[in-house]
Amino acid sequence: MKTLTSKMAIKSDLDNIKDAMHWLKSNLRASFKEEETYKHFRLCVQEAITNSIIHGNNSNKNKNITLSYVLNEKIEIEIQDEGPGILLENQNSDSQKISKDDLLKESGRGIMLMKHFCDKVIFKKNSITLIMKYK
């Protein structure tokens, strides 16, 4: 199977998420058979970008978020920022392990969603890689 790759970058501004989502849709929507699967994928990518803008780059508009993907039998997309990396306690967000005290916490649900809908979520120093089957 042919492997497709592409890359784009945005400045760390929440207003730029729309551009990233437009890039994602025009490059990858057609590869997904099911609209619902694509929406879950889009959600996970958007969560990772939001996380990178707010927490990774601390909303510093001079810093970049880079998105790059490899598409073959599955899709592997990396969202990279210029920050210090994601705290281990945040990486461990999991709806199966949520305590009663944390039930009403307003943060942490983005990583929960990524872990649920992706086959694999890899945290590196300043990047998140999402791996997902798309057929």
Added chain:
Amino acid sequence: MNLDIQKNSEKIQIIFTDDDRIDVTNLKELKQNLSPFLLELQNSDIKELELDFSSINFIDSSGLAMIINIYKKLDSENQNLTICNSGTFVQDICKVTILDTFINIR
């Protein structure tokens, strides 16, 4: 995002009318638009806020955070929050993030 508001002595119903998502890209404007109705609710004897999600087919964790925040404010005043007419996507997301265990979502 425009909101269609219906009120009676029991309930305020807010219908999202011209946007299909609640996420980080429109949240700031949405919070501003919702704010006066939440304030009105908190200063009243009205017992329920109903958010009509007929038009909403996408929500992210920032949208969920807003809903949890509203729930906590209302709950502290013994007022109820209901989300109605939600589609499969929103229901899935609320289930995965276990919002459905404390918020009435249908």
